Amino acid sequence: MKQPNRIKSWEITSESNFINRRAFLASAGLAAAGATLLPATGNAAVRELETVPGPYSTDEEPNSWEDVTTYNNFYEFGTGKEDPYRYAQDFVTEPWTVRIEGECEKPGDYAFEDLVAPHALEDRVYRHRCVEAWSMVVPWVGIPLGDLLKRFEPNSDAKYVRFETLYDPRRMPGQRRAVLDWPYVEGLTIEEAMHPLTLMTVGVYGKSLPNQNGAPLRLVIPWKYGFKGIKSIVKIEFTKRQPRNSWNVSAPHEYGFYANVNPEVDHPRWSQARERRIGAGLFAEKQPTLMFNGYAEEVASLYSGLDLRKNY
Numbered sequence: 001m002k003q004p005n006r007i008k009s010w011e012i013t014s015e016s017n018f019i020n021r022r023a024f025l026a027s028a029g030l031a032a033a034g035a036t037l038l039p040a041t042g043n044a045a046v047r048e049l050e051t052v053p054g055p056y057s058t059d060e061e062p063n064s065w066e067d068v069t070t071y072n073n074f075y076e077f078g079t080g081k082e083d084p085y086r087y088a089q090d091f092v093t094e095p096w097t098v099r100i101e102g103e104c105e106k107p108g109d110y111a112f113e114d115l116v117a118p119h120a121l122e123d124r125v126y127r128h129r130c131v132e133a134w135s136m137v138v139p140w141v142g143i144p145l146g147d148l149l150k151r152f153e154p155n156s157d158a159k160y161v162r163f164e165t166l167y168d169p170r171r172m173p174g175q176r177r178a179v180l181d182w183p184y185v186e187g188l189t190i191e192e193a194m195h196p197l198t199l200m201t202v203g204v205y206g207k208s209l210p211n212q213n214g215a216p217l218r219l220v221i222p223w224k225y226g227f228k229g230i231k232s233i234v235k236i237e238f239t240k241r242q243p244r245n246s247w248n249v250s251a252p253h254e255y256g257f258y259a260n261v262n263p264e265v266d267h268p269r270w271s272q273a274r275e276r277r278i279g280a281g282l283f284a285e286k287q288p289t290l291m292f293n294g295y296a297e298e299v300a301s302l303y304s305g306l307d308l309r310k311n312y
Helices: 015-019 021-027 065-070 083-087 112-116 145-150 190-194 246-250 296-303
Strands: 051-053 097-102 108-111 121-130 134-144 160-165 185-189 199-204 218-220 233-239 274-277
Touching: 065 134, 097 112, 108 112, 121 199, 134 145, 134 218, 145 190, 145 199, 160 190, 185 190, 185 246
Parallel strands: 051 121, 097 233, 134 274
Antiparallel strands: 097 108, 121 134, 134 199, 160 185, 160 233, 199 218
């Protein structure tokens, strides 16, 4: 198999380029207009969702709608932070089907509506940490992943859960470049997947997910780095063996399977010890990065006895 091209350091947006995103938004006529004038996504407008308060929310102030929806990692639409906003607007997400496979009693193809309808949608405000030394606070809407997975009755051989993004280069122009070995793949241990913090997300800010944020279905695991939040999911598989996630395949010396936020383990090209909040400005003081992104009390027991420097 042909190896995907390595992501170059210059392809990762610098802090100065992030600040320049304001100029991009202004030139697009959006900075003054604000969130209310953001365009519809897919073949339907971003819709209001009925939600109930969820547990585990941080009391930190969320980032703005503009921050959350215009500064994204979604390489299927390009490697630039604004590329998903620019190029995902016409991405059609209805109808949408998710295939369930592997070590479970109820495999099959499930319509998005059938996956979501039986569950109450929870509002949860989560902190997020990116390996590029920035963070964000996002008010997600979703379903505890464990509640969803239990419906498929995983058996005793289900040790891991593998997730796969849609592969369609015609609709996802970023897939026309071999920056990764498409389709995008992620994985969790079954214990991580069943943890009540892990969210199968269908919305943000009380609205359905905009395309650039991973519509119609994405993962959010708040104690892990952002690249674990696989988007536009079309396949969920229960497996016996640890799946090889896309970034680990592309750059194994930089990205491991677990991707837990650990300020004591530096990325080879930058320190992970401190972070800057998106929207705070280039000259804002950085803050210390918290172990497990501040969720250690809830999740540290999942890794008891595991060397978190070796198993990054």
